[in-house]
Amino acid sequence: MPDTFLDSTELILNMGPQHPSTHGVLRVILKLDGEKILGTDCVIGYLHRGVEKIAENRTYTQFNPYVDRMDYVAAVSNGLGYCLAVEKLLNVQAPPRAQVVRVILTELNRIASHLLWLGTHALDIGAITPVFYCFREREEALKIFEQYCGARLTTHAFRIGGLQYETYEGFERDVKEFCEMFPPKVDEYEELLTNNRIWAGRLKGVGILNGDDCKEYGVTGPVLRAAGVKWDLRKAQPYSGYEQYDFEIPTRENGDTYDRYIVRMQEMRQSVRIMEQAVEGIPAGPIMGKVGKVIKPPVGEAYVSIEAPKGELGYYVVSDGSTQPYRVRVRPPSYINLQALDKMVRGALIADVVAVIGTLDIVLGEVDR
Amino acid sequence: MADEQKPGGSEAPSPPAGEGAKPPAKPAADAAKPPPPKPAAPPKPPATMAATPWDSALARSVKERFGDGILATSTYLGQDFVVTKPDSAMPVLEYLKLDADFDYLVDITAVDWPKRAERFDLVYIVYSFPHNQRVRIKVQIADGFEPRTATGVHLTANWLEREVFDMFGIRFAGHPDLRRILMPEDWQGYPLRKDYGILQQDVRWVQENLGIESGQ
Numbered sequence: 001m002p003d004t005f006l007d008s009t010e011l012i013l014n015m016g017p018q019h020p021s022t023h024g025v026l027r028v029i030l031k032l033d034g035e036k037i038l039g040t041d042c043v044i045g046y047l048h049r050g051v052e053k054i055a056e057n058r059t060y061t062q063f064n065p066y067v068d069r070m071d072y073v074a075a076v077s078n079g080l081g082y083c084l085a086v087e088k089l090l091n092v093q094a095p096p097r098a099q100v101v102r103v104i105l106t107e108l109n110r111i112a113s114h115l116l117w118l119g120t121h122a123l124d125i126g127a128i129t130p131v132f133y134c135f136r137e138r139e140e141a142l143k144i145f146e147q148y149c150g151a152r153l154t155t156h157a158f159r160i161g162g163l164q165y166e167t168y169e170g171f172e173r174d175v176k177e178f179c180e181m182f183p184p185k186v187d188e189y190e191e192l193l194t195n196n197r198i199w200a201g202r203l204k205g206v207g208i209l210n211g212d213d214c215k216e217y218g219v220t221g222p223v224l225r226a227a228g229v230k231w232d233l234r235k236a237q238p239y240s241g242y243e244q245y246d247f248e249i250p251t252r253e254n255g256d257t258y259d260r261y262i263v264r265m266q267e268m269r270q271s272v273r274i275m276e277q278a279v280e281g282i283p284a285g286p287i288m289g290k291v292g293k294v295i296k297p298p299v300g301e302a303y304v305s306i307e308a309p310k311g312e313l314g315y316y317v318v319s320d321g322s323t324q325p326y327r328v329r330v331r332p333p334s335y336i337n338l339q340a341l342d343k344m345v346r347g348a349l350i351a352d353v354v355a356v357i358g359t360l361d362i363v364l365g366e367v368d369r
Numbered sequence: 370m371a372d373e374q375k376p377g378g379s380e381a382p383s384p385p386a387g388e389g390a391k392p393p394a395k396p397a398a399d400a401a402k403p404p405p406p407k408p409a410a411p412p413k414p415p416a417t418m419a420a421t422p423w424d425s426a427l428a429r430s431v432k433e434r435f436g437d438g439i440l441a442t443s444t445y446l447g448q449d450f451v452v453t454k455p456d457s458a459m460p461v462l463e464y465l466k467l468d469a470d471f472d473y474l475v476d477i478t479a480v481d482w483p484k485r486a487e488r489f490d491l492v493y494i495v496y497s498f499p500h501n502q503r504v505r506i507k508v509q510i511a512d513g514f515e516p517r518t519a520t521g522v523h524l525t526a527n528w529l530e531r532e533v534f535d536m537f538g539i540r541f542a543g544h545p546d547l548r549r550i551l552m553p554e555d556w557q558g559y560p561l562r563k564d565y566g567i568l569q570q571d572v573r574w575v576q577e578n579l580g581i582e583s584g585q
Contacts, residue, residue: 045551052536053560057567088446215472215498218525229498236501299416302446303494303505305475316492318480321416329478331494339528368551 010038013350017046021124021354024364028341028353035349040342044335047368055328060086060160060295063325068154070330071366073116076109076145077308079158082328084239085304085315086160087289089297097285098162099241104175104278105148105157106240107271111182112141113309113361114264118189121261121358125202130192137185144174161291167282175279179272186268193261203258207344207356210255217340221311221333223360226263227255233307245274257359264361296323303331310334310361330369334362420445427469427504435461450505458508459517462493466522471495471504474523477530479537481563488512489539493519510539518544536561553578 011034016027025046031039051070055063067082068075080102087093094102119134142152147168149157157163193199209219211227224231232249234242250266252259297319305314311333320326337360344356423444431451432439438457443450453461465471475494482488487509496503510516518541519526530541531550538559541547548554557571575581 045549045553048551050560053565053567056563091446216524218474218523231498298419300418300420300445302448303476303503312475314476314494316476316478316494327480329476329492331476335528336525339525 015350015353017043022357022364023120023362024367026338026357026362026364026367028357030350030353032350037345037348037350037353040345040353042338042341044338044364045368047364049369051369052328052330055325057324059323060297060325063328064158064160065154065156067330068156069365070332070369071113071308071310071313071334071363072153073363074109074113074309075153075155076105076157077113077306077313079156080106080240081304081306081308081313081315083158083160084306085302085317086295086297087291088302088304089300089317089319090160090291090295092161092289092291094162094240094289095286096241096283098158098287098289100278100282101163101167101287102158102240103242103245104275104282105145105155107275107278108141108144108175108178109155110271110309111268112138114268115141117264117309117358117361118261121355121361122193122199124354124358125199127193127196127199130189133185133189133192137182140178140181144171144178147171147174159288160295162286162288166287172279172282175275179276179279182272183269186265190265194265200258202351202355203261203359204256205254206257206348206352207359208254208256209340209344213340213343214255217343218336219311219340221307221309221337221361222260222263222267223255223311223337223340225249226252226259228253233305233312237305239304239306242274245277247273257355260359294323296321305331308333310363310366311337332366332369334360334364334366335369338362338367418445420450423449425449427502430469431461431464434464448503448505450507452507452509455508455510455514455516458491458493458506459519459522461506462495462519463522465495465497465504465506469497470499471497471502473498474519474525474529475503477519477526477533479533479539479561481537481561483563485509486511489537491516491533491539512538515540515542517542520544535559538562 011032013030013032015030016022017025027043029041029043030037051066054066064079064082067078071078115134115138119131122130145155146152148171149155149165209223209227211229214224214227214229228251230249230251235249247270250263250270252263299319299321301318303314303316305312313333314331316329317325318327341356341360345353420443423442428442432442435457438454439451440454441452451461473496475496478492480490489510491508491510493506494503518530528550530544531547533539534541534547535549535552536559549556553574556574558565
């Protein structure tokens, strides 16, 4: 038999953009040796809508709904980041009541985002059940959004300077009920997965990214915390009154896919803790700060970032003194975290790529903007 | 639809059905009372950012080390930034990382000021985990100037610089893989430049790749 018959050459395998486990339209070109990954190249931009260009052609207020369409599973966080950035330029603060409601909705959105991650991640790995459970509880969170502002996904919940809407009657009750209902459900998910041998087998030791690599790649959020770096913008540079709440930053040591799973599960519990404290003391008072009908910040620039469910979400806004932003730059956590994919899967197997894409928790709407 | 093919990306809403292409009539009251002629006021200087000098141990050490390379150390709204000469940006970034613990490159972006001789602001945002501090490094560069890549200092810079290249057409010297990242690779034009219209497209690309008229 000639030697060339079993010649082993590098194989290029295309994955996506239409692929169930790439969570949208991500295309990854894999360079393979057998089933071992030698290198990857991400092809992105399929969902590029030119959000930053649109911003320059809209007024500050008009651009507000657009930010919801980036990370559309965490629209509330996007809105909060943008509003905080413009408020910084205007040098105003949302009134205390608005801040507390903002915290409640943002944490609720963090839970909704993590639930979507957990459901789809487990589905990718081959566990069908959790996705139904996750969507069941996510529905409860979305119902609160819908009651509050009429939208479930692209909520546009906040306005520059505060809130557009007063809370509806029964808002506190609904949030409290959610806080009571939810932790046992997390136990339920954990019962299904945490000590499940198949789950652990597929996740432990897969896609390791240690703390130094995370910093080098600018990776933030649960991925960074799972690598042992105790860093969360809600603690490091508190905004919207996060310093008032008693909560912990869950961290793990190994920086593998399993640890990121554990960190996110604990984060959901911490979010409930924050919401419980916030809903107990929603202060009375106005919901809008002293912001004019026409928003016209003085000439200047500001960078404001928040801890979104995926990591550091930043807005760099430049004002030329007109009613339209001169430049809005979004620092998208998904985009920057995705860059570390290559590092995480080199030497692993194709099936691990699926696990790692899931654990990075990217949303292509935010990657491509 | 002749209205929709109007070039130039005018944002004016199309006239409501029924009125046809007739321009909306001005209210009579406005036409009757022309605004009184204004007395010739001295031209206002263009408004600038009311930044104040930033004085701290870090600002002083950066100034001391790079001397003329540093044009200003300022602060605005409590956010500190360093304006450097184009060639000093990379040494400053390196110094901040290695000697001042700014170990996390948050973002690289650009701002286009087409009327200025140095057309672009290139902005690096760095953060220090140990000091919980954020600093921006700003560089003014002319169109065609090729700043040195930051990929040798922070790996994050790879995709960030690719995006700046993609959107502004700033080429980074020494970048290992400077390709477009969000736009198609053979797209002509740099969308985030100010002279690129909001409705503008690469007509040829759209026709060839999507098989449709771009409407322009």
